[in-house]
Amino acid sequence: MTDTPLISVKNLSKHFKVYKKQPGLWGSIKSLWHREYETVKAVDGISFDIHEGEIVGFIGMNGAGKTTTLKMLSGLLYPTTGTPSVLGYNPWERKAAFQKQFALVMGQKNQLWWDLPAIETFHLNKAIYEIPDEQFEKTLNKLVKLLDVEDIIQIQVRKLSLGQRMKCELIAALLHNPKVLFLDEPTIGLDVVMQKTLRDFIKAYNKEFGATIILTSHYMDDVKELCERAIIIDHGKKIFDGKLQDIIDKYARNKILSLVFSKSVTKKDLAAFGTVKEFSEDGTHYTATLLVARKEAATTASKVLSKLPVVDVTIEEPPIEAIIREVFSKEKAKK
Amino acid sequence: MTMRAQTFSKYWRLLTMSWQDGLVYRMSVLMWRVRRFLAALMSLTIWSTIYASSQTGATPFGYTQSAMISYIFLVSLMQNIVMATALNGLAQDVYTGQISNQLLKPVSLTGYLVMQELADKLKNTSAMVFEFAALFLIFKPELVFPTVGIVFLFAVWTVGAIILNFCISLLFGCLGFWSPETWAPRFLFYTLLQFAAGQLFPLDVLPTLVQKIMYATPLPYLSFVQTQLFLGKLDGAAQLRHSLTLLVWILVLGLLAQFIWKKGLKDYDAAGR
Numbered sequence: 001m002t003d004t005p006l007i008s009v010k011n012l013s014k015h016f017k018v019y020k021k022q023p024g025l026w027g028s029i030k031s032l033w034h035r036e037y038e039t040v041k042a043v044d045g046i047s048f049d050i051h052e053g054e055i056v057g058f059i060g061m062n063g064a065g066k067t068t069t070l071k072m073l074s075g076l077l078y079p080t081t082g083t084p085s086v087l088g089y090n091p092w093e094r095k096a097a098f099q100k101q102f103a104l105v106m107g108q109k110n111q112l113w114w115d116l117p118a119i120e121t122f123h124l125n126k127a128i129y130e131i132p133d134e135q136f137e138k139t140l141n142k143l144v145k146l147l148d149v150e151d152i153i154q155i156q157v158r159k160l161s162l163g164q165r166m167k168c169e170l171i172a173a174l175l176h177n178p179k180v181l182f183l184d185e186p187t188i189g190l191d192v193v194m195q196k197t198l199r200d201f202i203k204a205y206n207k208e209f210g211a212t213i214i215l216t217s218h219y220m221d222d223v224k225e226l227c228e229r230a231i232i233i234d235h236g237k238k239i240f241d242g243k244l245q246d247i248i249d250k251y252a253r254n255k256i257l258s259l260v261f262s263k264s265v266t267k268k269d270l271a272a273f274g275t276v277k278e279f280s281e282d283g284t285h286y287t288a289t290l291l292v293a294r295k296e297a298a299t300t301a302s303k304v305l306s307k308l309p310v311v312d313v314t315i316e317e318p319p320i321e322a323i324i325r326e327v328f329s330k331e332k333a334k335k
Numbered sequence: 336m337t338m339r340a341q342t343f344s345k346y347w348r349l350l351t352m353s354w355q356d357g358l359v360y361r362m363s364v365l366m367w368r369v370r371r372f373l374a375a376l377m378s379l380t381i382w383s384t385i386y387a388s389s390q391t392g393a394t395p396f397g398y399t400q401s402a403m404i405s406y407i408f409l410v411s412l413m414q415n416i417v418m419a420t421a422l423n424g425l426a427q428d429v430y431t432g433q434i435s436n437q438l439l440k441p442v443s444l445t446g447y448l449v450m451q452e453l454a455d456k457l458k459n460t461s462a463m464v465f466e467f468a469a470l471f472l473i474f475k476p477e478l479v480f481p482t483v484g485i486v487f488l489f490a491v492w493t494v495g496a497i498i499l500n501f502c503i504s505l506l507f508g509c510l511g512f513w514s515p516e517t518w519a520p521r522f523l524f525y526t527l528l529q530f531a532a533g534q535l536f537p538l539d540v541l542p543t544l545v546q547k548i549m550y551a552t553p554l555p556y557l558s559f560v561q562t563q564l565f566l567g568k569l570d571g572a573a574q575l576r577h578s579l580t581l582l583v584w585i586l587v588l589g590l591l592a593q594f595i596w597k598k599g600l601k602d603y604d605a606a607g608r
Binding site for chain 2: 071099
């Protein structure tokens with residue numbers, strides 16, 4: 001990893017003018033001669049640096065500005081303020097030398113030609129990215145085997161399932177071995193097995209090519225498994241940038257104590273140690289989950305062990321989803 | 336591979352894929368061709384009937400029978416290779432963010448659109464050869480044939496018309512940057528175009544004032560002036576005047592399209608992606 005960032009973003013903003021339609025038929029009629037517009041700050045002055053080989057997770061609610069940021073980094077959108085630098089280029093200039101070194105994969109849109117088999121798009125990309133024959137054959141064979149799509153690349157894209165299509169999308173995006181990869185919801189709509197396959201693949205690609213990857217996803221498993229670093233965006237502003245573990249340390253107030261008892265205990269007994277989140281007993285199994293103050297988790301666990309008939313105890317971090325929710329609710333409370 | 340060979344390979348691949356893509360929906364292609372064939376067939380039938388019922392040697396609107404039949408063939412030819420365009424939906428592609436795919440890749444968007452357009456014209460032209468052969472067999476027409484020099488100039492003007500129509504399509508495409516309402520203006524233009532390009536009837540049957548208004552627009556240069564050249568109705572001075580006017584329209588609309596696209600791309604919101 002070098003000191004010079006591969007992606008550098010300073011005070012990047014994108015504002016859109018959007019038409020606000022009044023509800024109902026009368027609103028539609030009125031809009032024929034008078035329309036009200038408002039400016040939406042999709043991205044509002046964010047800055048960050050990303051170094052070579054990093055995988056960074058962009059986290060945020062719908063409409064937070066994640067995809068807009070990726071579109072600016074890809075040169076699709078003209079920033080309202082700020083100039084991002086990717087691989088030393090200004091993406092907006094859309095220079096061929098820059099475009100040959102990055103790829104943008106969108107989970108909800110495709111670059112594959114809908115009515116033709118995926119192999120046709122692969123060959124088109126070979127010509128467009130000027131990939132030498134040998135490199136093309138080698139990369140294609142490898143990706144096709146890795147993603148197990150030998151049988152489907154000759155079938156019309158529109159006849160493929162979502163998972164099959166996403167695999168082919170990834171192949172089309174990676175044939176030119178991009179150094180920078182922007183993945184926007186790459187696992188959206190896929191089943192858990194397929195999600196895992198794609199995650200493993202992305203991880204392997206990062207390792208093998210040292211590629212720099214920015215990933216947005218609604219599935220926290222994607223972020224947890226792939227990204228050491230996360231950037232949280234809310235209403236176009238960056239509210240956190242750091243290691244995932246730091247988010248947990250900073251925002252997680254509690255830890256989770258999962259307990260198994262040898263005989264029945266009461267909720268009242270448990271409440272003395274923390275907030276009872278789950279409690280169940282069916283005559284043979286007695287389990288409970290307690291939320292306890294983070295700093296006192298070890299002490300509390302030891303007290304529970306000494307006072308109650310515990311046969312098993314585990315101390316866990318709360319799920320990352322819950323922590324992120326916490327981050328957003330704190331930010332909301334600040335406003 | 337040299338740089339030139341790589342560029343050729345890139346655009347050749349785009350051309351062949353666009354061609355393949357245009358042939359996927361066989362029924363749509365067939366129906367579109369039947370529609371074009373029927374339009375030519377009906378025009379030829381009507382005018383053949385008019386001339387058959389007129390006195391021998393009559394020249395309604397100043398057109399002999401062979402000139403009028405030639406006119407219909409020429410209009411049909413121009414419809415197929417100039418007016419029919421694959422870029423009717425360009426504004427929608429802009430508005431829905433479909434063009435993002437091309438903008439992300441090291442390929443010129445204009446080059447991509449040119450290949451798409453060329454593939455469409457090749458598809459139309461290859462079908463047109465068979466349709467014209469059928470019309471020749473049915474009507475056994477006597478056609479007007481000009482000198483080689485005029486045929487060459489006709490070919491040049493036809494290429495000019497293709498470029499002019501491409502520029503107009505780009506201008507309509509720009510609408511998608513600012514509004515989703517892209518079909519209504521295009522449809523209105525298409526209706527006007529059918530009339531002003533002489534697709535429905537020769538413009539010289541109209542009053543002089545209306546003709547002058549038409550010639551103040553680029554529309555007659557998309558088809559009508561070419562037919563008049565082929566039929567020998569333009570003298571040397573008119574040929575020079577129309578050559579220059581066509582060139583000026585191409586330059587003006589080409590530069591305008593380039594300027595507005597540059598501006599539009601700054602406002603592009605890559606919707607849906």
